[in-house]
Amino acid sequence: MVDEKRLISKITWKLMPFLGILYLIAYIDRQNVSFAKLQMVDALGMSEYAYGLGASLFFIGYFLFEVPSNLFLDRLGARVWFARILVSWGIVTIALAFTQNATMFYILRFLLGVCEAGFFPGVLYLLTLWFPSVYRGRMVGLFMIFSAIANAVGAPLGGVLLDLDGLYGFAGWEWVFLATGVPAVIAGIVTFFYLPGRPENASFLSGEEKQWLERRLASENAGMGENAGNGFKALIDPRVLLMALCYIAFPLSAYGLSYWLPTIVKAFGVSNTVNGFLNIIPWVLVAIALYVVPAMADKAQSKTPYIVVPAFIGAACLLLSALIPNHSLQFAFLCVAAAGIFAPQPVFWSLPSRFLKGAGAAAGLAAINSVGNLGGFVAQNVVPWIKEASGSTIAPMFFLSACLAAGALLVFFVTHQLSSREQAAPSRV
Numbered sequence: 081m082v083d084e085k086r087l088i089s090k091i092t093w094k095l096m097p098f099l100g101i102l103y104l105i106a107y108i109d110r111q112n113v114s115f116a117k118l119q120m121v122d123a124l125g126m127s128e129y130a131y132g133l134g135a136s137l138f139f140i141g142y143f144l145f146e147v148p149s150n151l152f153l154d155r156l157g158a159r160v161w162f163a164r165i166l167v168s169w170g171i172v173t174i175a176l177a178f179t180q181n182a183t184m185f186y187i188l189r190f191l192l193g194v195c196e197a198g199f200f201p202g203v204l205y206l207l208t209l210w211f212p213s214v215y216r217g218r219m220v221g222l223f224m225i226f227s228a229i230a231n232a233v234g235a236p237l238g239g240v241l242l243d244l245d246g247l248y249g250f251a252g253w254e255w256v257f258l259a260t261g262v263p264a265v266i267a268g269i270v271t272f273f274y275l276p277g278r279p280e281n282a283s284f285l286s287g288e289e290k291q292w293l294e295r296r297l298a299s300e301n302a303g304m305g306e307n308a309g310n311g312f313k314a315l316i317d318p319r320v321l322l323m324a325l326c327y328i329a330f331p332l333s334a335y336g337l338s339y340w341l342p343t344i345v346k347a348f349g350v351s352n353t354v355n356g357f358l359n360i361i362p363w364v365l366v367a368i369a370l371y372v373v374p375a376m377a378d379k380a381q382s383k384t385p386y387i388v389v390p391a392f393i394g395a396a397c398l399l400l401s402a403l404i405p406n407h408s409l410q411f412a413f414l415c416v417a418a419a420g421i422f423a424p425q426p427v428f429w430s431l432p433s434r435f436l437k438g439a440g441a442a443a444g445l446a447a448i449n450s451v452g453n454l455g456g457f458v459a460q461n462v463v464p465w466i467k468e469a470s471g472s473t474i475a476p477m478f479f480l481s482a483c484l485a486a487g488a489l490l491v492f493f494v495t496h497q498l499s500s501r502e503q504a505a506p507s508r509v
Contacts, residue, residue: 100226107230115238136460141193146450149198170264217430221374239356329487332455369423391488394420398481
């Protein structure tokens with residue numbers, strides 16, 4: 081007789097800390113550009129808008145290659161494909177330290193997106209192979225906590241690295257890329273030897289445990305229909321397209337805030353190191369929210385309030401941060417806004433796997449994430465443009481607030497539509 085809680089705990093401890101560490105490295109590699117900007121703009125003679133364009137090209141490469149990457153993952157397995165992703169993006173990050181001009185910066189940022197494409201949706205797909213649906217929201221929350229830790233670690237790290245300006249002949253912004261690229265290469269090599277692929281090949285599970293998990297997942301997938309596992313049909317499934325449209329608001333606000341927050345705090349008149357340590361605070365709140373909100377949602381029949389309510393709170397706080405001139409209150413509202421932006425996302429990601437499986441899940445999850453992450457491209461272009469047009473570092477928060485509120489409304493509408501169409505037992509959407 082298999083003890084379900086013990087089995088899930090065993091899988092969780094085997095997979096989640098390691099995947100979380102990989103995500104921590106990935107997120108630091110994404111966000112290092114926000115601290116490098118504080119010196120790199122002047123060093124390369126670029127405007128804020130031109131730098132924002134270069135930073136945002138990451139998302140174009142990511143968009144174009146995410147679905148193919150996840151389909152390769154389904155074919156080659158997580159161990160091989162995640163190792164490739166990590167090593168390649170680490171090499172490109174290191175190359176960014178030797179950027180000579182704007183054109184080189186643009187090319188390398190695009191290549192970074194190409195190399196990293198498939199990692200986040202690949203993990204989401206991996207969770208559908210290892211965990212029954214009732215556990216996935218919580219697992220995505222645990223996984224995403226490492227993004228908050230990455231921001232908390234990356235913020236002071238970025239500030240300290242900038243203050244190493246001139247050490248061994250490297251500028252501070254060059255140290256930012258060197259120190260964050262090398263760990264990715266090392267982690268990629270470790271991944272090849274450590275990460276298990278599918279449950280049926282896992283040496284840490286007994287034969288009885290493998291059979292129980294296979295039966296449980298098969299019973300959940302049985303009512304999805306034949307098209308649920310078809311990669312191409314998942315891409316044109318109206319539900320996938322609607323979920324992708326909903327998701328855009330979350331990366332847009334998340335990247336807009338995390339990319340621009342060091343610039344806002346810098347305008348308070350603090351040093352690079354102090355700026356880095358102040359930026360720990362919002363990500364501590366994000367980590368707490370990423371644990372609490374998905375755990376509450378897993379126990380609730382309706383998931384929608386756990387997506388919509390935090391998003392509206394985040395939108396309100398972004399708006400208040402732009403309206404109230406006091407720096408301390410601005411920062412406090414931005415901290416709460418960060419929690420409101422990130423906390424709903426694990427709950428959101430528990431929805432697509434309810435109607436996708438196999439190659440369909442690999443393609444569908446990648447499509448939702450790739451389209452949604454175009455919000456990052458929008459944010460990293462529009463935010464600096466608003467700053468240059470208005471002359472205010474806080475004015476872009478009006479834009480982020482409006483986008484997040486619109487996204488919350490769209491989620492409410494779409495989940496209601498999906499719920500009304502479900503043919504199975506009572507909806508949990």
